Amino acid sequence: MNEFNPQSLKMDSNGWYQLPCGNKVKFGSENYIGKDVRLGNGVVFGSRERVGDYTEINDGVRLNNLVKIGEYSIVGEGVILANSVEIGDDVELQAEVKIGMSVRLGNRINVGYGTVIGQGVEIGDDTKIGAGTVLGERVRLGRGTRLGKRVRLSDNIVLGDGVSIGDGMTSEALNLMFINIYRAQFGASFKATKWVRKNRLSPLKKGRMIEYKKGAVIEELDAKVSDQQCAHGLHVYRFGLSPEWYGLSREGLIPITVEIKTDDLCFAGLPGNDGSLRVKRLKVLD
Numbered sequence: 001m002n003e004f005n006p007q008s009l010k011m012d013s014n015g016w017y018q019l020p021c022g023n024k025v026k027f028g029s030e031n032y033i034g035k036d037v038r039l040g041n042g043v044v045f046g047s048r049e050r051v052g053d054y055t056e057i058n059d060g061v062r063l064n065n066l067v068k069i070g071e072y073s074i075v076g077e078g079v080i081l082a083n084s085v086e087i088g089d090d091v092e093l094q095a096e097v098k099i100g101m102s103v104r105l106g107n108r109i110n111v112g113y114g115t116v117i118g119q120g121v122e123i124g125d126d127t128k129i130g131a132g133t134v135l136g137e138r139v140r141l142g143r144g145t146r147l148g149k150r151v152r153l154s155d156n157i158v159l160g161d162g163v164s165i166g167d168g169m170t171s172e173a174l175n176l177m178f179i180n181i182y183r184a185q186f187g188a189s190f191k192a193t194k195w196v197r198k199n200r201l202s203p204l205k206k207g208r209m210i211e212y213k214k215g216a217v218i219e220e221l222d223a224k225v226s227d228q229q230c231a232h233g234l235h236v237y238r239f240g241l242s243p244e245w246y247g248l249s250r251e252g253l254i255p256i257t258v259e260i261k262t263d264d265l266c267f268a269g270l271p272g273n274d275g276s277l278r279v280k281r282l283k284v285l286d
Contacts, residue, residue, distance in 0.1 A: 160272020171227040178268035192236040223280040233278035
């Protein structure tokens with residue numbers, strides 16, 4: 001791929017370059033355009049962009065700086081891409097999609113009309129997102145995810161590989177569904193695993209230091225029911241699970257068993273991400 005040089009094109013007094021097909025485009029500096037790329041009318045490039053071979057960018061698309069688009073992709077009319085967006089190969093962004101800063105899209109992704117994607121989002125390969133969906137900041141979607149139309153996922157939501165969610169669903173509603181599943185499966189209470197230091201203090205040095213003595217009932221008054229896994233509360237794992245299964249270290253930690261009332265569940269999980277729980281109150285059993 002070579003740096004695109006628009007000097008051979010005619011520029012009007014407003015900075016628009018006219019392509020041989022008649023469409024007008026604005027170029028920034030250090031734009032790299034691949035082979036047989038099709039550019040619609042009114043496309044605006046920032047600086048240091050890269051567009052792969054055989055990609056189609058339709059009318060009215062705006063690319064801010066440092067955007068990278070792979071090969072064989074389609075960017076629909078009126079799409080807006082913020083700084084440092086990276087898009088893989090064979091991706092289709094339908095019309096009026098808006099994507100925030102530092103978003104990473106894998107390969108073979110289809111994003112429906114009017115979808116809004118917040119900054120810092122990561123989307124795995126082979127994912128399909130329905131029209132009118134809104135993804136908050138720092139959302140992570142695993143490979144092969146299927147989201148219906150008008151789905152709403154809050155900031156920091158993580159969904160695992162192969163998850164399918166129907167039209168109109170929200171991450172808040174999904175969390176409540178998982179809480180109700182615990183009530184139906186376990187009744188009034190259930191056992192979970194809490195990992196603590198060998199002296200039975202909280203595993204993390206930041207925040208309130210708690211000692212988990214046998215028989216103690218521990219409460220986090222600020223804990224509220226929400227779809228946020230890492231919000232205020234006491235954080236435990238489903239019974240028998242271990243931190244390294246979630247990319248964390250268990251060095252210097254020991255597992256203890258705790259009892260939790262289902263009414264004290266604040267975050268019970270989301271599809272493909274149901275191993276770590278957040279609760280308001282627990283009792284140390286051993």
